[in-house]
Amino acid sequence: MVDDEDDDTPAASTPPSAKALHELTLLAGQHPGPERTAAAWRLVTSAAGNPDAHAVLDFAREAELVLPCDHTDSTAPNLTWTNPLDGSEMVWVPPGKFVYGTNNQTAACAGFSLGRFPVTNEQFARFVAETGYVPDLDHPDNESFLSHWQGGAPAKAQLRHPVTHLSLFDALAYARWAGATLPTEWLWEKAARGTDGRTYPWGESSPTAKLAQVAQGATCAVGKFSRVRSPYGCEDLVGNVSEWCLPEPAGAEVGAFPADHYPAYPYPAADIPVQTVVRGACFLRHSAKTARSSHRRRLSVARRNRWVGFRLAVLLPVRPA
Incomplete structure (x- = not known):
């Protein structure tokens, strides 16, 4: 005793x-x-x-x-750090005002960190190997889960491509394991547009194949457009894959952090869709309008397809020592 x-x-x-x-x-x-x-x-x-x-x-x-994470020197380079749990490179987005929406409204939010890139096939494969993750048997779209992998593993040539064929539930499971969450759509837009309200993450030039992975037949490895970054240093916010954003409760203030980092949702019935917003034009898009950082699209939280991935967010003002 x-x-x-x-x-x-x-x-x-x-x-x-x-x-x-x-x-x-x-x-x-x-x-x-x-x-x-x-x-x-x-x-x-x-x-x-x-x-x-x-x-x-x-x-x-x-x-x-x-x-x-805070620094007050506006001339200092963007602060980046590596998540020790999954290896994601994170970019600090300082607190302050930002421009959002098609009418260029202004809101403010606290500082947070956002993944420089979307989560890759290689990272998600490590998550599956370490946790044994399998989707809930009640999920309505299980036949599509990681359906682009062969024999339970991604192709070697696609290890650095964004992982796709994941529902919001799958993305949140990974985020919890990685000590992170997903951004709300407004945090995503702040990271993409900064304080000057630019139309695209890189500025005002319409998207081309030299600026982003758009109007293409497939995804590409993250880091391909390393010279084309958002004001804070994020890449692939437009092009490559659209990205799951954390659902927000009705009436939530623009720019506010979510009350729950891992909201639980029932699997939607066929006649009662439960949706959230995905942000960022994917590789299939070719319209300058749909490539704007303000563009938003709603999607069932249970959907798994080849054009939606996700990136991590950490809603704390600190980084690992």
Whole structure:
């Protein structure tokens, strides 16, 4: 028997993040290294939805297990960092105002980080291998899940292509594993348009095959258009694949962070579609209008097809140490 006074397991009545704080305390006493970095980041991001998440964030900052993202020097290069859980390169989007919509309205939001690229086949294959992920048997479109893979694996030539044939549910499962979430459509648009309200992520020039993967027959490897970036440094926001965005409750303020990073939705019945917004023109698009950063399209959350992928968002003002 173990005496109660020797048992350091948090009691059921303790705050939700007590266990995370205990484990962070242990990590703070360890030597820095990749394993400590990944473990600390998983604890911090996993606690993000707790009502006492601020306590975890404050402790992690004080123990230098995470570092702040904010910088006030407007001439500094865009801050980037690597997610230690899945290898995604993340770009910091500072807080402030942004232009959105076809009427160029203005809103504001807090700072967040967005993936430089959409999640790739290679990354999703690692997720499946490490977690054994399979879709729920009740999902209405399971025959389309990763249907472009052969023998349960992506083709070698497509490892760096954006992963597709995924529903919103599949994208959220990956995001949770990676300690992230998906952007709302307004966060996506801020990352694409910045503060000057540009029409396309790169400026005002109409999309061509030199600027984005549009009017093509298939996806391409991420990074192909590395000289064509959004104001903050994101790539492939237009072209390659359209991207799932996190559904927002009715009446949500433009630019507000979602209350739930992993909203649960019932699988839609055939006669009652449940939809969310996808953003960004895909490789099939050739119209300058549909390639605009303000363009939005609604899609059933259960759909899996070859032209929709996703990228990660981290809604915290910190990065791994």
